[in-house]
Amino acid sequence: MQVSWRRAVALGWAVPFILACSVQACTSEDDPAPISPAAQLERETGSPWIVDEDPESGTPDLMLALDPIAPTAVNGVSHERAARDFIAAHKDMFKLRDPEKQLLLDEVILSHDKTAHVRFLQREGGLLVDGAMLAVHFRADGSIAVLNGSVAPDAAKAIATPVVTAAGAISAAEAAVRASRPDYVSQWLTETPVPRLVLAARGAGAVLAWRLELDARGPAEPFGLGFLVDARTGAIVGTWSTHADERTSGTGFKGDQKTFAVTKTLVVAGDYEMSGFFGFISKVTTRDANQGNAVVRSSKVDEWDRVEVGAGAAVDAHTYVSDTDSYFRRYHGWASPTGRGTTIEVYAHDNSLKNNAWWDGKALHFSDGDVHTGGQKMPRSTGPDTVGHEFMHGVTQHTSGLKYRGQSGALNESLSDIFGSYVEAEIHPGSPFEHGDQSGPVLRDLAHPKAKGQPDHMTVMRYPNEEPTKDNDWAGVHYNSGIPNNAWYLMSVGGTNDTSGITVSESIGLDSARGLWWATARYFLGSGSQFDRAARWQTAWAWVTRRPIAAVGCAWVATGVIEHDYVKKNYKVQCFCELPDGGMQKPEAMQCCTQSTSKAKGKSTANDVCCKPCDDAGVADAGGGAPSEPTESAAEPDLFDSCKGRVDGVYCSQLASYSAIVCKNEAISLGIQCGDLSKCIGPNGPGTDVQCEGSRAPSSDASGGAAPPPQPDSCEGRANGIYCSVSAPYSAYECNGGQVFGGHYCAGETKCTGPNGPGKSIVCK
Numbered sequence: 001m002q003v004s005w006r007r008a009v010a011l012g013w014a015v016p017f018i019l020a021c022s023v024q025a026c027t028s029e030d031d032p033a034p035i036s037p038a039a040q041l042e043r044e045t046g047s048p049w050i051v052d053e054d055p056e057s058g059t060p061d062l063m064l065a066l067d068p069i070a071p072t073a074v075n076g077v078s079h080e081r082a083a084r085d086f087i088a089a090h091k092d093m094f095k096l097r098d099p100e101k102q103l104l105l106d107e108v109i110l111s112h113d114k115t116a117h118v119r120f121l122q123r124e125g126g127l128l129v130d131g132a133m134l135a136v137h138f139r140a141d142g143s144i145a146v147l148n149g150s151v152a153p154d155a156a157k158a159i160a161t162p163v164v165t166a167a168g169a170i171s172a173a174e175a176a177v178r179a180s181r182p183d184y185v186s187q188w189l190t191e192t193p194v195p196r197l198v199l200a201a202r203g204a205g206a207v208l209a210w211r212l213e214l215d216a217r218g219p220a221e222p223f224g225l226g227f228l229v230d231a232r233t234g235a236i237v238g239t240w241s242t243h244a245d246e247r248t249s250g251t252g253f254k255g256d257q258k259t260f261a262v263t264k265t266l267v268v269a270g271d272y273e274m275s276g277f278f279g280f281i282s283k284v285t286t287r288d289a290n291q292g293n294a295v296v297r298s299s300k301v302d303e304w305d306r307v308e309v310g311a312g313a314a315v316d317a318h319t320y321v322s323d324t325d326s327y328f329r330r331y332h333g334w335a336s337p338t339g340r341g342t343t344i345e346v347y348a349h350d351n352s353l354k355n356n357a358w359w360d361g362k363a364l365h366f367s368d369g370d371v372h373t374g375g376q377k378m379p380r381s382t383g384p385d386t387v388g389h390e391f392m393h394g395v396t397q398h399t400s401g402l403k404y405r406g407q408s409g410a411l412n413e414s415l416s417d418i419f420g421s422y423v424e425a426e427i428h429p430g431s432p433f434e435h436g437d438q439s440g441p442v443l444r445d446l447a448h449p450k451a452k453g454q455p456d457h458m459t460v461m462r463y464p465n466e467e468p469t470k471d472n473d474w475a476g477v478h479y480n481s482g483i484p485n486n487a488w489y490l491m492s493v494g495g496t497n498d499t500s501g502i503t504v505s506e507s508i509g510l511d512s513a514r515g516l517w518w519a520t521a522r523y524f525l526g527s528g529s530q531f532d533r534a535a536r537w538q539t540a541w542a543w544v545t546r547r548p549i550a551a552v553g554c555a556w557v558a559t560g561v562i563e564h565d566y567v568k569k570n571y572k573v574q575c576f577c578e579l580p581d582g583g584m585q586k587p588e589a590m591q592c593c594t595q596s597t598s599k600a601k602g603k604s605t606a607n608d609v610c611c612k613p614c615d616d617a618g619v620a621d622a623g624g625g626a627p628s629e630p631t632e633s634a635a636e637p638d639l640f641d642s643c644k645g646r647v648d649g650v651y652c653s654q655l656a657s658y659s660a661i662v663c664k665n666e667a668i669s670l671g672i673q674c675g676d677l678s679k680c681i682g683p684n685g686p687g688t689d690v691q692c693e694g695s696r697a698p699s700s701d702a703s704g705g706a707a708p709p710p711q712p713d714s715c716e717g718r719a720n721g722i723y724c725s726v727s728a729p730y731s732a733y734e735c736n737g738g739q740v741f742g743g744h745y746c747a748g749e750t751k752c753t754g755p756n757g758p759g760k761s762i763v764c765k
Contacts, residue, residue, distance in 0.1 A: 036051070037049075037051040037053075037060060037063075037090075037093050038050065038051040041063070041065075041090075045065065045069040045070065046067075046069070047065045047066060047067035047068070047069050048066045048067065049063060049064060049065055049066065050062065050063070050064040050066065050540070050570045051063050051064075052536060054150050056203035056204065057095075057150055057151065057152060057153060057203055057204040058095065058153075058204060059093065059094050059095050059150065059151055059153060059204075060093055060094065060147070061148060061149065061150045061533060062146070062147070062148050062533075062536050062537060062540060063146065063147040063148075064145070064146050064540040064543065064544070065143075065144065065145055065146070066543070068139060068141065068143050068145075069143050069144060070143060071139075071141045071142035071143040072085065072086065072142060072143065072144065073116065073138055073142035073143075074141075074142040076762070078108075079108060079110075079116040079118050079136075079138055079142075080105060080108055080118050081734070082136075082138070082142070082144070083118040083120075083136035083138075083144070084099065084100065084103070086136065086144055086147075087099045087103065087120075087134065087136070087147075088100065094134070094151055094153070095151070095153030095204075096151065096153065098737075100736040100737065101123075101736065101737045102122060102123060102124065102151075103120035103121070103122060103123070103134060104120060104121045104122070104123040104128070104667050104668070104669075105118075105119075105120060105667070105668045106119040106120055106121045106133065106642070106643075106644075106667055106668065107119045107640060107641065107642040107644070107668075108640065108641050108642075108655060109522075109523065109638050109639070109640040109642075110638065110639045110640070110655060111523075111638050112333055112636035112637065112638060113140065114140035115137065115138060115139060115140055115145075116137070116138040116142075117135060117136070117137050117138070117522075117523040118135065118136045118137075118138075119133060119134075119135045119149075119523075120133065120134045120135070120136075120149075121133055121667060122134070122151050122152065122155065122201075124155045124156040124159060124199055124206075125156060125159045127159065127197060127198055127199050127208075128196075128198050128199070128665070128667070129151070129152050129155045129198070129199045129200075129201050129206055130198040130199065130200045130201060130209070130211055130228065130527075131152075131200065131201040131526070131527060131528040132149075132150060132151050132152050132155070132201045133149045133150070133526040133527075134147065134148075134149040134150075134151060135147065135148050135149050135523065135524065135526075137523060137524075137541070137544075139544065145544045146537075146540050146541060146544060148524055148533070148537045148540070149526060150201075150526075152199070152201040152202070152203070152204055152205060152206050153204050154204045154205040154206070155199045155201060155205060155206035156199075157205060157206075158199050158205060158206040158207055158208045159199070159208065160208055160231075160232065162197060162208065162210075162231035162232070163231065163232050163233070163234075164210065164229065164230070164231050164232065164233070164234045166195040166197075166210060168229075168234060169195045169210035169212060169227075169229040169231070169234075170193050170195060170212060172227075172229045172234045172235075172236065173193070173212060173214055173225070173227040173229060173236070174186065174214070176227065176236050176239065177214065177216075177225065180469075180470065180471075181218070183218075184216070184218065188216040188217060188218045189214060189215065189216050190215045190216065190217055191215060193212045193213060193214055194212065195210040195211065195212040195229075196210070196211050196212070196665065197209075197210055197211075197231060198210075198211045198228075200228045200237060200238060201528075207228075207230055207237055208230070208231040208232060209228040209229055209230055209231055209237055209238070210227075210228070210229040210231055211226070211227070211228055212226070212227055212229070213225065213226045213227070213242050213361075214227070215242065215360070215361065217352075221352050221353050222243065222352050222353065222360065222365075223241075223243060224241060224242035224243040224360060224361055225239060225240070225241060225242060226238075226239065226240045226241070226242050226403070227239050239405070239468065239469075240403045240404045240405040240409065240468065240474065241404040241405070241409075241470070241474050242360075242361050242404065243358050243359065243360050243361065243404075244358060244359045244390070244393035244396075244404060244412065244413075244416070272297065272298055272299075272300075272301050273295045273296065273297045274286040274295060274296035274297070274298075274304065274314065274318050275295055283343040283344070284318055284321050284322050284325070284343070284344045284346060285343055285344070285345055285346065286314050286317055286318040286321075286346040286347075286348055287345070287346065287347050287348070288305075288307075288314060288347075288348060288349050289347045289348065289349050289350035289351070289352070289365070290307070290309075290349045290351075293347065296314045296318070296348070305348070307349065309349070309368050309372050310348070310349050310368035310369070310372065310379045313348050313349060313366065313368055313379035313381050313382065314348035314349065314381075316379065316381040316382050317346050317348045317364075317366050317381035317387070318346060318348075320381060320384045320387040320388075320427070321344055321346050321364060321387055321391065323384065323387075323423070323426070323427055324384070324387050324388045324391045324423050325344065325391070327388070327422065327423050327426050328391070328395070329637070331422070331514060331518075332518050332522075333636055333637030333638050334395060334522075334637070334638075335637070336394075337359075337391060337393075337394025337395050337397070337398060338394070338398050338645055339395070339398055339399075339640070344363075344364070345362065345363035345364070346363065346364050346365075346366075347363055347364070347365045347366070348366055348379075348381060349366075349367075349368055349379075350365040350366060350367055351367045351368055352365075352367075353365070353367060354367060354370070355367055355369055355370055355375075355377045355380070356380065357380035357381070357386050357387075357389070357390050358390060358393075359390045359391075359393035359394050359397070361397065364387070364390045364391065364394070365390075366379060366380045366381035366386075366387075366390075367379065367380055369439070369440065371440075376440050376441055377439065377440035377441070378439045378440055379439065380439055381439075382438060382439040383424070383436060383437070383438035383439030383440075384420075384423050384424045384426075384427045384428065384438060385420040385421055385423060385424035385432075385435055385436065385437075385438060386420065386435075386436060386438070386439055387420075387423065388416075388419055388420035388421075388422070388423025388424065389416040389417060389419075389420035389435070390416070391419075391420075391423075392415055392416040392419040392420060393412065393416050395419075395521070396412050396415055396416070396521065397645075398644050398645050399521060399522050399525075399644075400521060400522075400524075400525035400526055400527065400529065401526070401527040401644075402415075402525060402526075402527060402528075402529060403527050403528060404474055404477060405468035405474045405475055405477070406468055406474070406475040406476075406477075406530075407480065407529075407530040407531050408527065408528050408529055408530065409468070409474050409475070409477035410476065410477045410478075410479075410480035410481040410483070410484070410531075411481070411484060411525065411529060411530075411531070411534055412477065413477050413478055413481035414481040414483075414484040414485050414488070415517070415521050417435050417444060417446060417481060417485050418446075418485065418488050418517055419517075419518075420435060421433065421435065421446065422510075422514055424438065425510075432446075432510075433445065433446045433447040433489060434446070444481075444482065444485065446482075446485040446486065446488065446489045447486070447489050447495065448486075448498055449482030449483070449485060449486050449498075450482075450498050450499070452482075453479070454479050454480075454481070454482025454485075455479060455480055455482050455483055455499075456482050456483060456486045456497055456498055456499050456559060457483065457497060457499035457500055457559055457560040458483065458531070458559065458560035458561055459499065459560055460499055461476065461480050461483070462476035462479040462480055463475045463476040463479075463480075483531060483559050483560075483561065484531060484534065484559075484561075486555075486558075486559055487535070487555040487556050487558070487559045487561065488513060488517060488555075490504040490507075490551075490554075490555035490558055490559070491504065491507060491508055491513060491516075491551045491552050491554075491555035492507060492508065492509065492510045492513040493507050493509075493510065494506065494507040494551070496558075497558040497559055499560075500558050500559070500560060502554070502557060502558035502575060502576055503558075503576075504551060504554045504555050504558055504575070506548050506550045506551040506554070507548070507551050508542075508547050508548050508551045508552065512547055515545075516538065516541065516542055516545070516547060516552070517538075519541055519545075520534065520537065520538045520541065522638075523541075524537045524538065524541065525537075531561045532561060532562060535556035535561045535562045536562060536566075538552065538556075539552050539553050539556065539562075539567070539571070543571065549567075549571050549573055550573045550574075550575070553567035553571055553573045553575070554567070554573065554575035557575045558575070564576070564578075639654040639655055640654055640655075641653050641654055641655050641661050641668065642668075643661065643663035643664075643666045643667050643668050644666055645666070646663045646666065647663070647685065647686060648663055648664050648665070648686065649662075649663055649683065649684075649685045649686040649687050650662055650663075650672065650682075650683055650684070650685075650687045650688065650689065650690055651663060651684050651685075652680035652681065652682065652684060652690075653671075653680065656673075657679050657680060658673055658674045658677045658678060658679060658680060658692075659671055659672065659673045659674065659680060659690075660672045660673075660674075660680045660690040662688075671733070672689070672690040673690070673725055673731070674690060674692035674693075675692070678692045678693050678694050679692065679693040680692060680693075681693050715733070715735035715736075715738050716738060717738070718735050718738070719735070719757065719758060720735055720736050720737070720758065721734070721735055721755065721756075721757045721758040721759050722734055722735075722754070722755055722756070722757075722759045722760070722761065722762055722763075723735060723756050723757075724751075724752035724753065724754065724756055724762075725752065731752060731762075732752045732762045751764065751765060752764055753765045
């Protein structure tokens with residue numbers, strides 16, 4: 001059960017103390033009345049707050065300022081610093097000992113709508129806590145609006161010397177594979193696994209574990225599996241799938257003409273290959289899995305993929321992947337699955353998984369279906385919703401990293417269904433609520449999931465308490481995705497949930513829902529997020545962005561994900577009337593008391609009894625603190641610094657052109673700046689130093705010496721405090737525990753002069 005505090009709850013806490021004082025002698029030495037986190041935050045900020053507690057860890061997993069509070073990311077204070085300061089000031093709520101050391105910067109995002117988002121990972125004793133994260137979200141004015149996530153306050157207790165070695169962890173994972181695939185051999189692996197020692201979060205505590213992934217190409221079918229192996233016992237304590245299933249011209253499988261980009265190859269004179277850019281999109285390279293994964297080639301620029309089975313399917317794949325990339329750039333400012341515009345690898349005619357399409361962690365794969373053998377399924381690349389679905393799996397991998405198991409895996413699938421629907425609507429305008437209809441029989445119905453065998457409500461979930469395995473669809477990821485799918489449909493256009501019978505009479509529209517679900521996927525979700533958290537976090541952001549809160553909240557109530565009392569208490573939303581007999585009354589009938597009384601000239605009528613439970617219902621607030629979100633039709637790209645999916649090295653910052661981030665184990669470990677505000681140009685890969693525009697090359701003249709390299713902002717051997725940057729004289733960096741934990745800069749033309757030692761603020765002159 002979720003614990004939620006608001007101001008009214010805090011007042012209730014004070015009642016027992018007042019009553020006790022009426023019968024006992026109360027002195028000034030008595031302990032003060034307990035105060036809820038929400039009431040404490042209201043005292044400090046002047047705004048009411050919603051604070052939800054994670055019952056397992058006893059720490060907040062949602063904090064929402066219902067009204068704007070004083071901006072803190074202003075006057076040279078970075079969003080990271082403002083976020084760290086807020087968490088440090090409330091570290092007791094999170095049960096953190098030293099947040100500066102325990103929270104490792106994961107990502108800083110400046111969104112096109114001027115909001116900002118800072119995500120931290122939990123670290124204990126140098127080990128990441130797998131599944132723990134904390135995110136802080138800022139309004140456009142620099143004030144904190146929402147905090148979400150969860151930490152494991154007792155995770156450090158699991159730190160110990162591993163009994164099982166990294167090699168032993170690989171052996172344990174391979175043994176688990178052989179239990180279901182007896183013919184498995186290590187030669188199937190596409191690359192050598194690299195186990196990483198982590199602390200796997202378990203409620204407030206953790207388990208010392210090796211995290212690793214196996215990617216294999218066997219004779220029957222490819223597969224990818226992730227494992228957490230107990231580093232003390234060798235037992236498997238977690239497993240998930242890492243494979244998410246499912247300008248010239250050429251002719252597609254259906255005989256339609258498509259325009260796409262190709263490149264004239266240098267391999268064979270006169271040949272062209274299906275690899276290139278089309279407009280301002282990422283490079284797409286399409287390969288034929290039936291031809292040794294070679295790039296699709298043709299000697300004629302307008303004749304492609306003339307193969308015996310699935311002719312034209314590669315044309316469909318190449319074109320629709322390009323179109324999907326264009327969609328994500330246009331509406332979300334996101335380029336390629338990685339968000340960095342990297343080359344997109346596509347494999348057509350890949351029948352290693354029959355009648356399927358999938359994302360393998362690096363590339364998109366599409367089979368030829370079974371229509372050529374008398375079946376109903378066309379090549380999976382003929383459906384733009386299917387292509388968009390698989391593309392979104394790649395986006396999810398590089399944003400929230402939702403694990404492909406249980407509810408987090410169902411959220412992963414749901415996001416792919418939803419954004420696949422948007423992609424299809426962009427290419428083939430019409431109803432976007434049926435998935436798979438362009439390439440065969442409809443697979444999923446987002447308006448009525450039960451029509452295609454999916455649950456649409458928490459009470460009818462599939463495999464709710466089973467350990468995820470391949471045999472149960474990783475605990476129902478393709479089944480239970482129907483629940484958030486239906487929540488998206490209901491809040492977008494309104495309607496009635498077929499299981500609960502609850503009608504969502506207000507809607508936010510498909511365009512506004514697009515922005516809300518993108519924000520949820522991009523800024524809020526973590527690798528282990530469950531339905532309940534996704535719903536509460538999304539509802540909080542709907543409040544901040546002033547979307548119709550009744551539409552969002554009631555959609556999640558209708559699907560049984562959050563309780564009606566939760567939205568009534570926190571947002572004053574009444575989704576339906578509870579009747580005395582245990583039934584409910586739909587929203588459109590809630591006013592019958594007033595109407596019937598008016599008709600009877602003030603006299604009570606028989607209809608009154610059905611409405612009385614609603615007499616005191618509050619009116620839903622419109623949301624707080626921010627103007628309505630601008631249209632999503634021309635999104636500027638987000639600027640973000642992140643190490644997700646990057647090898648260890650140095651990468652130029654998107655947030656400050658003169659600086660770079662140092663990546664280690666896919667997390668930001670350090671910041672480096674160029675001198676005199678010169679622009680960072682590299683290395684954008686492995687390395688230890690930043691490369692700056694205009695830097696002198698090392699001199700070959702012994703007397704002249706070599707130009708000194710740009711100086712990193714290092715805290716090694718320094719006491720906690722603020723130190724002026726060697727390479728950027730207008731700025732300073734903050735040291736804590738021998739590591740850089742934030743930056744400060746001077747306004748105008750002033751330069752940093754101190755304190756170069758203990759302190760909390762930069763001194764400028």
